[in-house]
Amino acid sequence: MRRRHTLSQTQIRRRNMSNIGQDSAARLLEVNNIEVVYNDIVQVLRGVSIGVTEGKIVSLLGTNGAGKTTTLRAISGLLKPENGHIREGYIKFDGNDITNVLGTKVVTLGAVMVPEGRRVFKHLTIEENIRAGSTTRKDGSKKIKADFDAMYQLFPRLTEIGNKMAGYCSGGEQQMIAIARAMMAAPKMLMLDEPSLGLAPLLVKEIFENIKHINKEMGTTILVVEQNAKIALAISDYAYIMESGKIVLEGHSKELQNNPDVKEFYMGITKGGNRKSFKEVKSYKRRKRWM
Amino acid sequence: MTYFIQLLISGLVVGSIYALSALGFVLIYKSSRVLNIAHGQIIASGAFIAYALTVYAGVPLIISFFLSMVITFFLSMAVERVFLRRLIGEPIISVIMVTIGLMSIIDGIIYLTPFGSTNMSFPKFFPPEPLNILGATVSWTQVVGVVLTAIIIAALSWFFKNSTLGISMRAVSDDQLASMSIGISVPKVFGLAWALAGLTAAAAGGIIGNITGLNFDTLHAFGIIVFPVVILGGLDSIGGAVVAGVIMGLIQQFAAGYLDGNWGLQGTAEVLPYIILLILLLFKPHGLFGTHEIERV
Ligand SMILES: Nc1ncnc2c1ncn2[C@@H]1O[C@H](COP(=O)(O)OP(=O)(O)O)[C@@H](O)[C@H]1O
Ligand SMILES: [Mg+2]
Numbered sequence: 001m002r003r004r005h006t007l008s009q010t011q012i013r014r015r016n017m018s019n020i021g022q023d024s025a026a027r028l029l030e031v032n033n034i035e036v037v038y039n040d041i042v043q044v045l046r047g048v049s050i051g052v053t054e055g056k057i058v059s060l061l062g063t064n065g066a067g068k069t070t071t072l073r074a075i076s077g078l079l080k081p082e083n084g085h086i087r088e089g090y091i092k093f094d095g096n097d098i099t100n101v102l103g104t105k106v107v108t109l110g111a112v113m114v115p116e117g118r119r120v121f122k123h124l125t126i127e128e129n130i131r132a133g134s135t136t137r138k139d140g141s142k143k144i145k146a147d148f149d150a151m152y153q154l155f156p157r158l159t160e161i162g163n164k165m166a167g168y169c170s171g172g173e174q175q176m177i178a179i180a181r182a183m184m185a186a187p188k189m190l191m192l193d194e195p196s197l198g199l200a201p202l203l204v205k206e207i208f209e210n211i212k213h214i215n216k217e218m219g220t221t222i223l224v225v226e227q228n229a230k231i232a233l234a235i236s237d238y239a240y241i242m243e244s245g246k247i248v249l250e251g252h253s254k255e256l257q258n259n260p261d262v263k264e265f266y267m268g269i270t271k272g273g274n275r276k277s278f279k280e281v282k283s284y285k286r287r288k289r290w291m
Numbered sequence: 292m293t294y295f296i297q298l299l300i301s302g303l304v305v306g307s308i309y310a311l312s313a314l315g316f317v318l319i320y321k322s323s324r325v326l327n328i329a330h331g332q333i334i335a336s337g338a339f340i341a342y343a344l345t346v347y348a349g350v351p352l353i354i355s356f357f358l359s360m361v362i363t364f365f366l367s368m369a370v371e372r373v374f375l376r377r378l379i380g381e382p383i384i385s386v387i388m389v390t391i392g393l394m395s396i397i398d399g400i401i402y403l404t405p406f407g408s409t410n411m412s413f414p415k416f417f418p419p420e421p422l423n424i425l426g427a428t429v430s431w432t433q434v435v436g437v438v439l440t441a442i443i444i445a446a447l448s449w450f451f452k453n454s455t456l457g458i459s460m461r462a463v464s465d466d467q468l469a470s471m472s473i474g475i476s477v478p479k480v481f482g483l484a485w486a487l488a489g490l491t492a493a494a495a496g497g498i499i500g501n502i503t504g505l506n507f508d509t510l511h512a513f514g515i516i517v518f519p520v521v522i523l524g525g526l527d528s529i530g531g532a533v534v535a536g537v538i539m540g541l542i543q544q545f546a547a548g549y550l551d552g553n554w555g556l557q558g559t560a561e562v563l564p565y566i567i568l569l570i571l572l573l574f575k576p577h578g579l580f581g582t583h584e585i586e587r588v
Pocket of ligand 2 (some may be wrong): 068069070116193194
């Protein structure tokens, strides 16, 4: 039985039209029509294509279980430990084919991921966490030290709280540690898996300001995965929306912010401008699925 | 008083060797959660390699001691690569079975050589007259053994605290997925953990061999005492292994010195470590310094 998607055929057509939105020549990352299966049977991604242009912030949005984390795992070479692999399609990063290559290789090529749930090294100190990020670097201790200091400038809070064990830090602090740790690998492209997860709104804002800063001031290309479409669309240049293992909509973030369906489904805003309750949106979604 | 000091000194000597013996076991467990049952066999191999280099190949004792550490470093790394690498992600019991098999294989090989059946001793290297400390005596070999042990432990602690490679090894034992996300090669870390375990085991073997002579059964016994030591220290704590090793050495020497022969007691040094272990585990199931899960709400 074919599964249906929330967003309609017209939107998929619209998606193809807006494909011209990103200049394909300067693409740092190109994910082309990939299919990912776990345990050789469970197909999770069913032909996903996304592109990330150098210097931009791109967001990948979707509800729980859409396949966002799987997409990031596929790019970062981290499917294998989960017993998954890319069955079809290819991924190119910075001119290199990275389809089904090892995670270590992807990091040395310059694509680094901040995992979902931050995953700091709980029993290591904050400094050790950040230093661990530089394991793969070969460009000399001077540059590494400079980047280390830059991380503390980016996150002054990490200095304020002292060099304690990362496991005892708050969620927001752990997110900062995880980002600093990934940045120490000197990535060309930083990938973040739901950085807003479980954080208070004020902290979410702060973290996204940091992400913007990393992009604008440090020149790192960003691919951010989010369920919080509102904040992600606010900082990104381009966005993809994923459902049940497929991209159902894509476009410039500004356009998507004004798209009534996106507003409805992912930002919980009705046409009247009121915020809809999660429950209402959910039942509406369920209804629409059968139409 | 002299008797007390004598027991204290021999307790510290034996304890420091226990610490060094246990270190490698903890290194492997900490990084890869593998219980290496064959650790005592690696200790023995290191001792025999040092002996073979010294006596058969005529290499000066000090050089063959360090050379055996280097050789065992690579042998141990090869063992990981050949026997354990393919078992990453397999059930823990399969992995333990493999290390038990490894133990039998190394035992078998050693029994094929003269080392399996004969007692040998290293040529005397240090001045034979013992040192006198507050009336108690200690041999030069023992002093050098303790100093070498201290240097090796200090160097390893420095490595794990301060070098990026050492930190990345601790990172792997903390969270493998997160380590992979920043490009740390987990298999390489496992290999390095085995290699360092081989290095410290060979050092322990060389020191034991020089102090007690080369006897396969004695070396076996050191391999077995590793288990109560690491459990006391808390399986995944390097500092714990060191402290527990010294505690165990002291307990044994004082037990043998003060309890044996009184009240009809015999062989308390063999039993007491396990009694203390059992009592401690009732109150501290993670050992003295084992890692607790950090639960932050
Ligand atoms: N390791 C795995 N093995 C099998 N199925 C998985 C695994 N990881 C995720 N899945 C499944 O893949 C689907 C997409 O999951 P995921 O990529 O984590 O989505 P998202 O990050 O968008 O929430 C879910 O149905 C999930 O159950
Ligand atoms: Mg996810």
